[in-house]
Amino acid sequence: MTAIPATLGPRTPAEARMQQLRITVSKLRRNGSAMLGLILLVIIFGAAIFAPWLSTHDIYAQDLTNRLARPSAANWLGTDELGRDIYSRLLHGGRITLYIACLTAVISAPIGLVVGMVSGWFGGWVDVVLMRVTEIFLAFPSLILALAFVAALGPSIENAIIAISLATWPPIARLARAETMMVRRSDYIAAVRLQGASAWRIMVGHIAPMCVPSVIARVTLNMASIILSAAGLGFLGLGAQPPSPEWGAMLSSARQFILSNGHVAAAPGIAILITSIAFNLVGDGLRDVLDPRHD
């Protein structure tokens, strides 16, 4: 709680916001594991975005004379059971995995945030109804829920995204609700109420800014489980379909050679592992930096 001498303070709102941002970034930079996660994520996203330029082979081109090859100069990570280049497929698979993970986050975070804030602010029967619905979703293991949904709608990436979103929003709603219930009793919210602000305005302008940071941190942590769910659905043949190079699907088709040619399964497996860890590290760091209680 240091009071800065008046003369040193920022002179415009933009300057003040920049200063806050710099403080946040410098806090994040001092967090070694978060920075490691961030670097990994940048590499993974970069690899996914530039996959067409970074890949060395056509990902669908089969070469049955060269199947299950060990890593070599021609095929950096070897080839799979149909002689396709694993390195190239891994890069393109990253696109699908990150596409699923990001879209799921974009769908589930706002739903969770709105449900949680409405529930926490209004309380009473609104809270009871919304929380019982949330609990019904929470009661199912997320993969089972996603499985049931995909089984009903048919396997595809889009359905996998919807299915995983269904399983992802309830914990976010619970988080936003808890945060809202804590904030709504505070004096600064009482002060806005005394200015005649509507419930809507209070939620959007005053409560959401308190909930959003912890939701962002939570969603980043959830990314790991989203990626695992997506890979799980792909593995079970209910997500991305062959010959799509989705990591779960790759792992699934490689599992019959896991004892004889381990590297075929290891490549997508390690990719899933590293991506999940990277999201987890960044999420942990973000939680430390963004959570107001850590100030």
Add this chain to the structure above:
Amino acid sequence: MRDTVLEAVDLTISFNDGAVTAVKGAKFRIERGESYGLIGESGCGKSTILRAVAGLNTDYDGSILFEGRELPERRRKEHFRAMQMVFQDPYGSLHPRKMVQAVLAEPVRLMGLGDEQRRIDEVLRNVGLGPEFRFRYPHELSGGQRQRIAIARALIVEPKVLLLDEPTSALDVSVQAEILNLLTRLRRELGLTYLMVSHDIAVIAHMCDRVAIMQHGRILEEITAPDVRAGRVAEDYTREFLAASAPAITA
């Protein structure tokens, strides 16, 4: 002629569907320009009265009259504008993620007053802070500076009555005096009426013209500031309460 600004008649406030009665039949009248104190030990219901008067808790029996007219359960903007509140804890009463400029602009916009920047600069000057404080966040301010911002937020809508909920009890002793002097000066310059809650008899004796002593949700008696200093009281409880804080008054 008496010019009553704020009046409470048989104010009774219960919580948990009547299981706990926090305030029982409270009654007081506050004249224009007066500073009226509510004092008592913690849990006696003084803050509850303040929150009901402010309109934060509309679940009460009896009536609260502003300038002779009864306040409705659902307050309208003009009611909010006429009465503003300063909270006890300046660390909890400012939004941690909003800079001073945004905190002060919000009430101007909500009340549709216009002329935002001029009002903000003026109110900051009034509470003794320069315009450079506009772009600060609460965590960059000291406790006293925060409380000044909270007072500025209340004053920016030009209220007639200021409800003060122990405005200095969370501050350092040296800062307490600054804030109390600021409040005294503002009342004189802006012609404000204060309803002030405190458990600190020294603060009340310094700030208020008349004081109501509360115990267990009831107002026991009403005495003037000179009576407080001289110890002229009717109730035993008041005498005990004053005796317990006697060094504070005579000092």
